[in-house]
Amino acid sequence: MDATTAANLARPPQIGLVALFLKFLRFGLLAFGGPVAQIAMIRQALVEDERWIDRARFNRLLAVLQILPGPEAHELCVHLGMLARGRVGGLLAGLGFMLPGFALMLVAGWLYVSLIAGVAAWTGALLGVQIAVLAIILRAVVRIGEHAIEDRSLAAIAAASLIATLLGVAFWIPLVAAGLAYAAAGRRALIALVLVGAATAALLLGGGGNTNAPPVASAQALTIGALFVAGLKGGLLTFGGAYTAIPYVRADTVGRGWISDAAFLDGVAIAGVLPAPLVIFATFVGYISGGLGGALAITAGMFLPAFAFSMVWFERLEAVVEAPALHRVLAGVAAAVVGIIAGTFVQLSAATFARLPQVPLGVLLFAIALALAWRLKGGWVTPAIVAVGAIAGWALLS
Structure with missing residues (x-):
């Protein structure tokens, strides 16, 4: 045949x-x-x-x-x-496909709020889990970067986006600048870095959004609409894997004082062991921030693009993605996303290690978790690393 x-x-x-x-x-x-x-x-x-x-x-x-x-x-x-x-x-x-993970994450969020959060006996185990998740995120940054960064210009874009994230530049500036610059630069790819730097400098001089978590005193009022937008932003910007949604959801929830970095990382850890796309961590974040309504809103926003692209536009997508200029736009955006995730990893690490009672033990646990994430492969690896982190954290950090 x-x-x-x-x-x-x-x-x-x-x-x-x-x-x-x-x-x-x-x-x-x-x-x-x-x-x-x-x-x-x-x-x-x-x-x-x-x-x-x-x-x-x-x-x-x-x-x-x-x-x-x-x-x-x-x-x-x-x-x-x-x-x-x-x-x-x-x-x-x-x-x-999404309902089992969604339902299980709702149960996990309820158990977390009811039985785990704030209980002293869980403190060490949760710290261990958060450190393990940091190692998993760092490994994901490297893996995404290996696919997304294909030349020195894209590496420069990623580095510029990392710096911009740490300086508090609004996430969309490096994304837009990187995509347009890399598409326009052609062989003169250094122009991309110049344009990214110019956009970053313009925003810093003119003021702009800050993706770092603000102090609690500056917490903003929580609304269901804002949680929906936080999920929508993550769903629209998940280039290269679910880990790329982390910076955007974090900026709109942790950054507004609605959930702590610790609880946010716990949600990422739980998502890694459930039968669901990893972006289901948004359901946990929404539940902790705004209860059942918040969980429904942020989940709807996160998954709406996944439904819409196929159900509304798929007939045209295969032709559109053949355009070389669009390939370069997406390549530039993907490189910028790598830098944004790396910057978010640095911010999450700083927040986590600042809470450790014994930093050297935390560093040791991080190194072990990173070695496991680096060397092992398979669907069982993430749950195993999370479990190791919980046990080690309970034994060493309580």
Whole structure:
């Protein structure tokens, strides 16, 4: 059978809406191990076993989704649901995939507020978890950077974005400047760094938003709308993986005094062990900040782009992403995101280590967790590192 014949035979079966929802709900219940494991599971079931789509088309689809912001495994489910039953099918497939993680994170948030937060017996274990998550974030920065930073100009953009983040420049300035500059620079790529530096200097001279967490005294009033926007911002800017959502959600929640850095890191840790896209950490942040309404609002904002890109615009995306200029814009944005995440890692580290009763022990635990994150691979690694951090923190930092 040639490739054309195989492609013609590959199509979703006749399936009811309820059956479609339950199929993707099952995928959601088994979605452990991060996007690589999640995509592999979906590929095996719907490409290799059930032939919903042929391999070549699946690979092209995945390439497009990896360029776009948002959790690609979730976007993949939405698109495959659309292939089966149109936009209603896409909506049900996406909801089915995300609901198990969402429900489990709500339970985790309730348990955290009710039984864990503020209890002295948990202090050391939580510090250990937060240190372990810092190591996981640093490893993620390096991994994302290995893919996103392809030349010295992009490395310079990432460095400039790191500095801008630490100086408190509003996140959108390095993103916009980097994307436009790298697209326009062509071979004269040093222009990119000049434009990023100029934009940064202009904002610093004129004042602007600060992505660092402000003192508690400057806390802003919490609203459901603001939590929705915080999630939407994270959902629109997740280039290169879910870790890229961390700076933006943190800036709009920790930065407004609605949740502490410690609780924020605990949410990232819990998300890493649930069957869900890692961006489900936003649900925890929303629940701690604003209860059930806050959790619903920030989650809706976070996942809205993942639904919208496939359900509204996907027919045009494959043509759009072929434009070389857009490739350069996205490459510049991705490099800037690497620098922003690195800057956020520095800020989170400073806040975490400032709370440690014994800094040398914290440094030792961080080094061990980083070594494990660096050398080990597999869906079990993140939960294992979090568990090691909790046990070591309870033993050494309590």
